[in-house]
Every structure is written in C-alpha cells, then in structure tokens.
Amino acid sequence: MKKVIVMIAGFLFFAPSAFAAGYGDAGCGLGSMVFGDAPGPVQIFAATTNGTSYSQGFGITSGTSNCDASGVILAERADDVFVVQNFDSLAKEMATGEGEHLTTLAGLLGCSADKNTEFASFTQQNYEAIFVSDQTTSAEMLSAVKREISSHPEFSSSCVN
Amino acid sequence: MFFLCLGHSSIFASPADSEAYLDILVEQSRKKDLSQKRLWHLLLHYKKGFFGGVESQEDGPDFFNAAKGKTDPQAELAATLKQFFSSLGSLKKGEEHPQCNFPARYKWLKSQLSFDPQRLQEQSCPRFEGWRKGLIPERITLVFASYYMNNPASMFGHTLLRIDKKREGVDQKLLDYGVNYAATLDTDNALLYSIKGLLGFFKGTFTIFPYYTKVQKYSQFESRDLWEYALNFTEDQIDMFLRHLWELGGNYFDYYYFQENCSYHILSLLEVANPALRLTDSFWFHVIPSDTVKAVTRYEDLIAKKVYRPSLLSQMNHKRLQMNEQEAALFQALIVDRNLVKTEPYMKLNVDRKALVLDTFLDYAQYQSMGAKGDQKTALAGERDILLERSRLKFQRQDRIKQIEFSTLPEQGHGSDRLKLGSGRTDGQIFEEFSYRPAYHDLLAKDTGYGKDSQILFLDLTLRYYNDLHKSKLERLQLIDIISLTPYDQLFKKKSWIFSIGLDTIKDIECGLCNALKTHYGIGLTYKPSPFAPAVFYTLLDFEVEAARQLEDNFRAGGGGTLGFLVDVTDDWRLQVIGNYLTFPLGHVSDYAQLAINQRISVNQNLDLRAEFSRLKDKEEWLLSINYYF
Numbered sequence: 001m002k003k004v005i006v007m008i009a010g011f012l013f014f015a016p017s018a019f020a021a022g023y024g025d026a027g028c029g030l031g032s033m034v035f036g037d038a039p040g041p042v043q044i045f046a047a048t049t050n051g052t053s054y055s056q057g058f059g060i061t062s063g064t065s066n067c068d069a070s071g072v073i074l075a076e077r078a079d080d081v082f083v084v085q086n087f088d089s090l091a092k093e094m095a096t097g098e099g100e101h102l103t104t105l106a107g108l109l110g111c112s113a114d115k116n117t118e119f120a121s122f123t124q125q126n127y128e129a130i131f132v133s134d135q136t137t138s139a140e141m142l143s144a145v146k147r148e149i150s151s152h153p154e155f156s157s158s159c160v161n
Numbered sequence: 162m163f164f165l166c167l168g169h170s171s172i173f174a175s176p177a178d179s180e181a182y183l184d185i186l187v188e189q190s191r192k193k194d195l196s197q198k199r200l201w202h203l204l205l206h207y208k209k210g211f212f213g214g215v216e217s218q219e220d221g222p223d224f225f226n227a228a229k230g231k232t233d234p235q236a237e238l239a240a241t242l243k244q245f246f247s248s249l250g251s252l253k254k255g256e257e258h259p260q261c262n263f264p265a266r267y268k269w270l271k272s273q274l275s276f277d278p279q280r281l282q283e284q285s286c287p288r289f290e291g292w293r294k295g296l297i298p299e300r301i302t303l304v305f306a307s308y309y310m311n312n313p314a315s316m317f318g319h320t321l322l323r324i325d326k327k328r329e330g331v332d333q334k335l336l337d338y339g340v341n342y343a344a345t346l347d348t349d350n351a352l353l354y355s356i357k358g359l360l361g362f363f364k365g366t367f368t369i370f371p372y373y374t375k376v377q378k379y380s381q382f383e384s385r386d387l388w389e390y391a392l393n394f395t396e397d398q399i400d401m402f403l404r405h406l407w408e409l410g411g412n413y414f415d416y417y418y419f420q421e422n423c424s425y426h427i428l429s430l431l432e433v434a435n436p437a438l439r440l441t442d443s444f445w446f447h448v449i450p451s452d453t454v455k456a457v458t459r460y461e462d463l464i465a466k467k468v469y470r471p472s473l474l475s476q477m478n479h480k481r482l483q484m485n486e487q488e489a490a491l492f493q494a495l496i497v498d499r500n501l502v503k504t505e506p507y508m509k510l511n512v513d514r515k516a517l518v519l520d521t522f523l524d525y526a527q528y529q530s531m532g533a534k535g536d537q538k539t540a541l542a543g544e545r546d547i548l549l550e551r552s553r554l555k556f557q558r559q560d561r562i563k564q565i566e567f568s569t570l571p572e573q574g575h576g577s578d579r580l581k582l583g584s585g586r587t588d589g590q591i592f593e594e595f596s597y598r599p600a601y602h603d604l605l606a607k608d609t610g611y612g613k614d615s616q617i618l619f620l621d622l623t624l625r626y627y628n629d630l631h632k633s634k635l636e637r638l639q640l641i642d643i644i645s646l647t648p649y650d651q652l653f654k655k656k657s658w659i660f661s662i663g664l665d666t667i668k669d670i671e672c673g674l675c676n677a678l679k680t681h682y683g684i685g686l687t688y689k690p691s692p693f694a695p696a697v698f699y700t701l702l703d704f705e706v707e708a709a710r711q712l713e714d715n716f717r718a719g720g721g722g723t724l725g726f727l728v729d730v731t732d733d734w735r736l737q738v739i740g741n742y743l744t745f746p747l748g749h750v751s752d753y754a755q756l757a758i759n760q761r762i763s764v765n766q767n768l769d770l771r772a773e774f775s776r777l778k779d780k781e782e783w784l785l786s787i788n789y790y791f
Contacts, residue, residue, distance in 0.1 A: 057496030078336070086335075086373055088530060088541040089381070092523045095548040096516070097557040101373075104335045113331040120557065134545040 079108040083138045090141070091131060097124035109149065110160035122148070122155065179246050182280040187239045193385075196234040200436050203417055204266055204405060206414075206429060207234060214581050220364075226259065241266055244280060259771065261286035262411075265404035265433065289407055291319030296338060298399050299327035300465070301434070303390040303427075304339070305454050306379040307568045308612030310474065311647040311655045315385065316602060316612045318450035318571060320424045322401070322431075323372050324388070335373040337390035339404060342367050364413040366405060380472045382531045386568040387470040390454070394434050402434035411438075424453040429456070440461070440631035449600065451571035451610065458572040462465035467570070473531075475567040477524035478692055480517060482565065485787050488518050493651055495522050502550050510557050519551040520558060525652065567692065574610020577601050581623075583771075583786030588759040592629065594621040594784060604644050604727070605761045606736055606769065606788075614687065614697055614727065621663070622655045634674050639663035645701050648689035657699055659683040667709060668777055677709035683723060705743055712749035719745035719752075733763040753778055766791060 083090065086101050093099030097120045106119040123130060123145065130136075130144045149155045173331065188463045195201055205225075209214040210232075217224075217231045225231055238740035243258035245267060252258060260267045261284060270276070276283075302323040309315045322340040344363035379385045405590075414426060423447040428440040440456045458464055471479065481489065487506070495501050495518070507515065523544070530541045542548075581596035598621040602611045620641040628634070642661040649655065665679045685701035701723040710714045721743035728736050737759040744752035757775040764770060768791040 040378050041318070062307075072472075081371075082336070082373065085377065088527050091548060092527055093584045095551040096520050096523065097552070097555070098559060100335060103331075104333050104373075107331045108336070121555070124552050124555060124557075128549060131545070131548070133544065134542045136542065 055129045079142065080139070081103070082108060087138045087141070093120075094123040094127055094130060097121060106159075107147075109146070111149075111155065112158055115155075115158055119155070124151065176761065182277070183243055183246055186242050186276075186281075190238055190270075192237070192240070192275065195270070195273055196238040200269055200433070201234060203433050203436055204269065205234060205237060206409070218414055219409075219412060220415045223262075223411040224408070227265075229728060230458040231676040234248065238270075242270065249284070253733060256282040257288065258286065260284045261289050263408050263410055264289055265401055268404055290357035292407065293403055296324050296403065297327045298324045298403060299392055301392050301402060301431075303392060303431075303454070303457055304375070304573055305388045305390070305450065305614050306385045307388065307571065308615070309311060309374065309379075309383045309385040309472075310653070311645055313612065313615040313645045314644050315383075315616055316451075316615060317600075318454075319379070320450045320453050321375065322427055323375075324369075324550060325391070330607070335371070335376060337372045338369045339372045340367060340369050340427075341375070341429075345364050355653050362415070364415065366413045367409050367426070369406075371483065376470070377531075380470060381527070384474040384528060386472045386475055386566075388454075388568075388570060389414065389468040389470060390457065391465040391468070392457070393465045394433070398434040400428060405433045406430060424450040428453050449577050451574060451592070452577055453575075454571045469564070470564050471567065473528050474523055476564070477528065478523055478567060479560070479565050480521040480524065482692070483560075484487075486537070488514060492518050492521050492525075496525065496652075499544070499546055499725065500560050512554055513558065516551070516554050516558050519547060519554070522547060523551065528533070569609045569611075571610045573766065574608075575602075575606060575769075578791050579603075579634050580638045580789045580791070581786050583784050585782060585784035585786075587782040590781040591628045592625045593638065594786065596621070596786075598622065598679040599640075604646075605759055605771065606790075607733070607735070607736055607761075607763045609766075614644075614646035614648070614689070616642065618642040634666070635663050635664060635676055637663065639665075646687040646697055648692075649686045657685050657687040657701065659701060665707075665709070667711070669677075670711070670751060672709070672711035675709055677707040677710040677712070679707045681704065681705045685723070691760040696726070697729075699723075699725045699727075701725070703741065703743060705719060705745075707745075714748040717748035717751060719743060719747060735761045743772075 042091070073078055076130065082105065089099065089101040090105060093102040098117075101118075103113070103116045104118055105117055107113065111119050126148050129148060132140070136144075149159050190196065198711055201207075203217070206218045208218055210216045214232060215234060219225075219231070226238055226244045227233065227236040230237035230240065241259070241263065244263075247259055249258065264286065267691070302325055304321050306319040306321075308318070321342075324340060326337050338468045342365055344365050366538065376387070380387055409426075409430075429450075432438050432440050438460060440453070481492070484492065488510070491501065491506055501507055507518070510518070523541075526544050526547070529543050530543075554644075577600050579598050580599075581594065581595075582593040583596070585592055585594060591671060598618055600619045601617050602608070602615070603618060604614070604616040608614075618639055619641060621642055623636040623638070625634050639661055640663045642663070643660045646657045647655040649657075659753045660682050662680045663678075664676045666674050667677050668674070681703065682701040682705075683701035685699060687697055687699040689697045702720065703723055704720045706716065706718045721741060723739060723741040725739045726737070730736055737757075739757045739759075740755070742752070742754045746791065755775060755777045757773070759771065759773045761769050761771045769788050771784075771786045771788060773782075773784040773786070
C-alpha cells in the first residue's frame, strides 16, 4: 500500500520546471508558462490558476520610467518601449518585408498608413543598414530606422515624427 | 442615522448645509430604492449569500466606504454619498478624493439624484482623467486564447479584454491596452500553488498591459491562436466600463480556480457597461473561459465582428502546408545547417519559393528563441545570415490574408457539463447507466471549439443499476482523466501521454464488481498524416497501480501497452478502436487483454449518441448511450 501512495504522490507533485524568466508578462496563464508542456498533471493547476507574479495594479512590464502616474505608456516613449518589447518580431518582419509589428512601428514613427507597403519594402531594402550586426540593440535599430527615414526623399516628408 | 458616524470626519466649507444636503440625497436614494437597483449591485459586486441577504465578492477593504459595506448595500450607498462631500483638506497626502476613487458610482448616483453642483462640489480628478485620455476608447474587444500544443489543460482557454483606442485611419491594435484579471502569485511551489488557488488564498487583481505583450505571450511564446470578438457598446457604456475598471484597479478579489477566476470578473465588468446583459447569473459552480465566450456570443447583437489571430506556430504551419516535399526537406535541413542557402537545391528555387522556405524557417527560429531561457532578447538576431538573405530577396509574400484557421470558435463547441444516460449488457447482465461530469471534453466527443485529439475530464462519475441483481454499483469516479495525443512532428518531437486517477471497477478478476483506487500513466507516440487528416494512430507504454481490499496484498502494479486508432468517418461520426494489454507482476499477480470499439454520432452541438463495445478476456460488454452537454 505504501508503494501506491508514493507513486501517486510522485504523479501529483512534479516540481515546476522550465521557468521562463525572460518573459515576465503577467496574466492568466503564467502558470502554464511556469509548467510549460511538461507531461503531467501539474498542467491542470497551471492552466486554471491563471496567475501573475506581479502586483503592480495598473502598470506595464517595462517599468514605471516609461509610464505616466496611472500606468499608461508616455506617448513620447511609445516607440522605444515597442521596439524593445518586439525586437525579434521586427527583425523578422523587416527581413520578410511585411507584418503587423512593422506597420505598427511605421504608425508610431508618424508614417501614414497608406504607405505601409512602401515602408515595409524600404526597411527590407535597408535591412543591412538597420541591423548592422548580430549585436545590434533595439535602440541602435530604432535610431538607424529614423536616420534612414530622414535621408529618404519621400519618407522624410511623409513620416512626421 | 448610524452611518454618519462612519468614516473619518470631514470638514465641509459650510458643514451645516452639506449635512442638510446629504440628508436630502440619502432620503431621495431611499425613496427611489437605489440601493436595490441592479447597477448598484453590479458596481459593488453583491451576490446573494447562502443564508439570505447579499455579500460583495470584492475583498479589498478600500472598496467600501461603510464598515458594513460588504453586506449592506444601503449603508454603503449612504456612506458613499457622504464621502463625496469630503473636503480636499481632509485627505491624507497622496490620497485621491472619493469622487475620483469611485468615478462610476459618482456618475451613476449623480444621474439618479441630479446632484446640485452648488451644494455638492464636483472634484477634478487629474489622475483618472489622464488615464482615460491615454486610452481614448472606441470599442471593447473580448479576446479568447485557445489551446496550445501538448497541454490539454490549456483547452480551458483564457479570456481578457482589449480597449480599442480611437485612431484615425491606422490599424494599430497591437498598441491598444489589454485588460487582464489574474491571481497574484506568491509561490512557485506546485503544491502550495494548487491548494491556495483552490481555497481562494491568492488575491485577484485587474491589470492593463499593451496588447502586444499579450500577443507576445499567448500568440508567440505559448503559441495559442487568439479569437477576438469586437463588442457593440455605446460610448456611454464604454465610459461606465472604464470608470468601473478604475474603481477595481486598486482593489482585489479573492481568487478561486473554478468560480471567481479570470473569466468571471471579466464578465462582471461587461455587465456594468450594459446592465441589461445577464452574463454571470448562469454560473454557480465553475466558470470556464470558453463558457464565458458562449455567454457573450449568446447576445448576437453584442458581437460586431470576430477576428482570428493565428499563433506563431499556426502561421508557420500555414506555410508548411504550402510547401512541396523538396521544400519541406530543405526547410528541415536548414534547421541543422544554415549554409544550405549557399547550395544548389536552394539557389535554383524561384524567388517566391525561396521566400516561403526562409519565412517558415524564421517563424520556427523565432518560436525557438521565445522558448530560450533567460533574457536572450536578441536571439533571432543570431540568424543574421538567413535574415540578410531573406531581405535581399526583396520579395513580399503577402499571404497573411489567406491564413488557414487552425482552431475553431469556442462558442461552437459542446457545453462543458455532460449528462449521460445509457443501457447495456455486460457478461449477460443487463444494466442502466447514469453518468455526470462537470468538465470538460472527452476524446470521443466532437472537437469543434476544443483542441484536437485531446481529453481532459474532472470528477467524472458513472453509476450502474444491474436489473437482475437489483443492485446499484459505482462503476467509475475519475478525479482527473487526461489524454494528450500530440502528433509526432520532426520539428518538435513531442510525446503523447495519458494520465488518470480515480475509482474504477475491476473486471478481469471475480470480485463482485469491486472498486479499486487506480492510477494510470501512459507515454508514447501519435502519428497523424497531416494537421487536417481525419485519422490518428497512437501507441502507448502503460503503467498502472490499483489498490483494493479484494486484491491479494491489497494491490497490484504493472504495465503494458496500448494501440489506438481514431477516425472521423464524417464530420459527425467518430470511430475509435483501442487494444491494450496489461500485466501485473507486483501484488496480485494477473494480466488481461482488452479490445474496445467506440462510436459517436453527433446529433447537434450539445447532443450525441454512442455505441461502445468492449471485450475483456471472454467477457463482452455493450453500451448504448445518449449524451447531453450543457
């Protein structure tokens, strides 16, 4: 009988694994992040707890320096925060020449929406100048995009920021 | 009037007049019976208590102005009115004026009682106004995160709201704010985590986040498809929604897994926006996110449009389905050796096919980089050669428009409770069967709205009445019963697994249909020819432990193997064939082989008919049943 208990206990109390520290976004389902897809019954609790390890009321993940007192991101910092948070998606979409993150960035830079396709081609063509090396940071990437825009005959006037 | 003694004393500009006007307002509110109005109960989150009366579900003390506010709507209303008269001088440093802390209550009471601004001064609320200006809402969208790979528990889904900002001409949904209700965790110990969640020891709070962080988390990191339901609310209703969200922002509810969870309070927010909606009434035992989508979509006029947002893996799989065999092989090979882009098989492809292969690879690489531990934020940049090669193609594929939907709408799924009535014959005995479970989806049921080839059941109870024996027997009580048949894929190499624990009936040994405490675990592989193939084959290595008084040594432990086959013959007809063999070398030494053939025909979304046959040793069993989901 003891064996049975030990075995059942073994099933129930798998240690949490694969804690993904890099993605500290709070929300229902952090549990499932903590437990990943480790086969086992722990998942049940993971997906139903919907927990967060934050307790910051109205706020965002990037820290309060980019937010106003009530937790909304300051307009003048919106592009920086967006680029930091979506660096991989932007790298991919600039290379493939399309994507929602890319058109969102175009909007943040004040480019008009009817020029989205042109903007995507433009960043695709200038990919090497925007991502200079595999060490390029998000800040360097953003200032490179802005620099390319300012030296472009059309975008320098159609993107207002 | 006792409530005048509550709260801290306030210094009014002309105290006598303020007190007189407060008395008038309280008297008016009594006459109009405001404290019994639906909106007041929604704003204070009052629910009927077990022993009559009401109790608020809100657990933060700052949420109430009266000491008895949690259970006394009238006292709370009077105390709230009194607080609205507070002078600025009476506030502690950093404290907001009550009118600013409770902007929804203020707006509603003002409209109901027509406040005289001469006698009750309206305060300015710069913090609240600033917050509201940052959001400039145009619309509220309900977002449902669906199933993710190899995790049947994720079938329960998750719901959040998105506040869609008014923008001129540009579609920038990613920059909108998501509203999330979640438990604040203070432990990563799995056992504590479970117990605290079940008993309501976690605090649940509302938070707002840029939607792109949600997309990153659900759609990319966890790779769950998102369904977005844009909701029809008037400007005034959206205003009420925001005001109430602000009231909740600084407070908390005790968080319960099954009842007051993320979905429940999301619904209660929508009820505040439009009190005519009855969204939370029907939930008494458990609230499952997919059920909340059903509750909302039941109001057809409420839904403005539905949008499918494919997860990163769905985007990748969409591309994989467009590849021919050579391209698929090249894509697989590229994962091992990036230099293949410099070799002939790649070079001789047309530019659109090159782009297809590289885009698929980049989706894969991004998914892998999201899974990387630590803060390797620039992981994808490590694929610089591929990114550069891709950008030099100067080609845009533009196939986001034709995206295939890899998951189905949750509101089209069957209900999560199931009632089963059946009749059958086992080993010559006729029996009637009754079965009920509160959640959630079994492998044989139609999987529209659920994850494919998966099962998760809680508290699955089955009773039988044997006609000739005149005896009722507990056939089965499964605490948990999970099946995860994840098709084996070269890219991810996921194993399939099953797990169950509960009471079952021993049938291979003559013990008078005795019950045993049983735990079963199986691990193996599943084969599915393509993501949309109607059939899967699976094989499992099984382990089982049973405990029962009737067994020698009171237990038996062993293992064996399972072969299974599942096919959707038509949309509504599913056939399952399972063969398994188990041998128990420990405890009560025994073994048996079993063959089962099960069929299900769906009559409609919430009704199906089943015919189940099994043969264990020389005993045959038949069962015909009708299953109702609600």
